[in-house]
Amino acid sequence: MHFRIPVVLFSLALAAADLSATDTPPPAFPAYSIPGSQLRDLPPTAAGRQYQLMIGLPAGYAAHPERRYPVVYVTDGYWDFAKMYANRESLTYDKVAPDFIIVGLGYVGTDLNYGDLRRWELAPVPFGGGAPESSGHAADFLRTIKTEIIPFVEREYRADPAHRVLAGASLGGLFTLYALYAEPGLFEGYIAATPAVVLGNDWLLGFEEAFVKSGRQLRGRLFVSTGGNESPAFMGGALRYNARVSSRQHPDLAYQFRIIDGERHAGMQIESYVRGLRFVFAPLAPESGPAAAP
Numbered sequence: 001m002h003f004r005i006p007v008v009l010f011s012l013a014l015a016a017a018d019l020s021a022t023d024t025p026p027p028a029f030p031a032y033s034i035p036g037s038q039l040r041d042l043p044p045t046a047a048g049r050q051y052q053l054m055i056g057l058p059a060g061y062a063a064h065p066e067r068r069y070p071v072v073y074v075t076d077g078y079w080d081f082a083k084m085y086a087n088r089e090s091l092t093y094d095k096v097a098p099d100f101i102i103v104g105l106g107y108v109g110t111d112l113n114y115g116d117l118r119r120w121e122l123a124p125v126p127f128g129g130g131a132p133e134s135s136g137h138a139a140d141f142l143r144t145i146k147t148e149i150i151p152f153v154e155r156e157y158r159a160d161p162a163h164r165v166l167a168g169a170s171l172g173g174l175f176t177l178y179a180l181y182a183e184p185g186l187f188e189g190y191i192a193a194t195p196a197v198v199l200g201n202d203w204l205l206g207f208e209e210a211f212v213k214s215g216r217q218l219r220g221r222l223f224v225s226t227g228g229n230e231s232p233a234f235m236g237g238a239l240r241y242n243a244r245v246s247s248r249q250h251p252d253l254a255y256q257f258r259i260i261d262g263e264r265h266a267g268m269q270i271e272s273y274v275r276g277l278r279f280v281f282a283p284l285a286p287e288s289g290p291a292a293a294p
Contacts (some may be wrong), residue, residue, distance in 0.1 A: 034085055036061065041108045042152065044142055053149065054081040054104030055157070056088070061101075069099040070163035070284065071147065071153060073187075073276070074121060074174030076087075077104020078114060080269070084167070085096045087274050097280050100165075103153055106147075113179075122171040124178045124207070125200040138178050145179075146186060160221065165280050167191035169269045173224075177204055177241070180222065181211045189280030193272035194265055197237030205244055213249060219252035221283075223276035227268035228261045229259040254279075 027240035045051075054077045055062040058069060074080045081104030091097035107117055119128065119135040126136035140212075153159050165185045168176045173195030180190050197204050226238035242257040256279050282288070 007092075020262055022274065030184075035059070037081075037085070039251065040152075040156070040278055042148065045148070047140055049144070050108040050148065051144070052106045052108045053077070053153070054106060055153075056081065056085050056101070056102035056104070056219065057157070058073055058088075058099035058101065060091075061158070065100075065158075066292060068158045068160040070098060070165065070281070071103055071157075071159045072099065072150070072165040073103045074104060074166075075168035075175055075250050076114070076118060077106040078112075080104065080172070080273075081106075081168065083270055084277075087270070087277055091274070091281075093275055094291065096285050097281040098284045100163075100281070101157060101159055103149075105149070116169055121201060122168070122175040124174070124182075125203050127199050137184065138175050139182065141175070142182055144180050146183060150186075157231030163188050163284065165189035165191065165277075167193070167273065167276065169193040169272070170265065171196050171199075174199060174204065177224075178207070179282075180218065181207055182219075184216065184218055187220065190223065190279060191273065192222070193225045193269050194226050194234075195224065195238055195241065196234070197241045198234055199237075202237060202240060208241075217252060218248075218250040221254045221280045223256050223258075223272075223279045225258045225260055225268065225272040225275070227263040227265055228259050229264045230268075231265075234265070 004258065024120050034056065036057040036059060037056070040053045040055060041055065046063045049063060050214050061069070072084060081102060082101045084104070088097070088100065088102060092099055120137050121141040124138040128135060143261045150164070154161055164187045166176050166179055167190070173192035174197060176192040177191050177197070179186065224238065224242060226235050245255060246257070258272070258275055260271050263271065
C-alpha cells in the first residue's frame with residue numbers, strides 16, 4: 001500500500017524542520033589564542049589616548065628567570081603583532097635570531113577605526129582631510145613610548161634595555177624613521193617596511209637633512225624596504241630616502257635596503273619583517289651562515 005502526503009503538508013513539514021534547525025545553537029568551539037601572549041591596557045595619557053600592548057613572550061621565558069631578552073616594539077600591533085610572532089618562531093628555530101619579546105602597540109577598545117587612530121599617532125606632520133589636529137602627532141606618540149611604554153615594559157618584564165628594536169610598516173615605517181632621527185639611541189635597531197616617505201612632500205628628507213647639518217651621527221642597525229610592485233610614486237619616496245642615507249657618512253650605522261621583488265604594499269611586509277629581524281639581530285644570532293647538514 002502506498003501513501004501520498006499532500007504537497008502542502010509536506011512543505012509545512014520541511015519548514016518546521018528548517019525552523020527547528022535554526023533554533024539549534026551552533027556548537028561552541030574554543031577560540032584560538034597566540035601562545036605566550038598577553039594584553040596589557042595602559043592608563044589614558046594626558047592627550048586622552050589609551051594604549052593596549054600586545055605582549056609576546058618567548059616560549060622559554062618562564063623556564064629561564066635568569067635571562068633578559070631583546071624587545072621588538074611594532075606599530076599597528078592589531079595587524080602586525082601576529083606577523084612578528086610567526087616570524088620570531090621561524091627565525092629562532094633556524095637560530096638566526098635570539099629569543100625576543102614582542103610588544104605590539106595598539107589601542108584599548110573594540111570596533112575601532114584604526115585608520116583614523118593611526119593617522120594621529122604615526123604621522124610626523126598633518127596630512128589628508130579632516131581637522132589639522134587629526135594627524136601629525138608622532139612627537140607625542142614617541143614621547144609616550146619613551147616615558148611610559150618602554151618603562152612599563154622594562155619594569156613588568158625581563159627586557160634588556162640595551163637591545164630595543166622599533167619596527168613598522170607604511171605609516172609605521174615612516175614613524176620608525178622619524179624616531180631614528182628624533183630620538184637617536186632610544187632603540188638599537190630599526191625596521192622600516194615600505195615607509196610612507198612621500199607624506200608631506202618628502203617631509204622626512206628635510207628632517208634628515210637638518211639632523212645631518214646639526215653634526216649628529218646615527219648609530220645602530222637600520223633596515224628599510226619597499227615592494228617591487230608598489231605604486232611608482234609611493235616607491236619613489238623609499239628610493240629617494242635610500243639614496244640619501246646611502247650617501248651619508250655614519251660610521252656607526254649598519255644599513256641595509258631591499259626591494260621585495262614582485263610584491264605590493266601589503267604583501268611585502270611579511271618578508272620585510274623576516275629580513276629586517278635577521279639584519280638587526282645579526283650580532284646576537286646564535287648561528288650564522290648555512291645550516292649544518294642534518
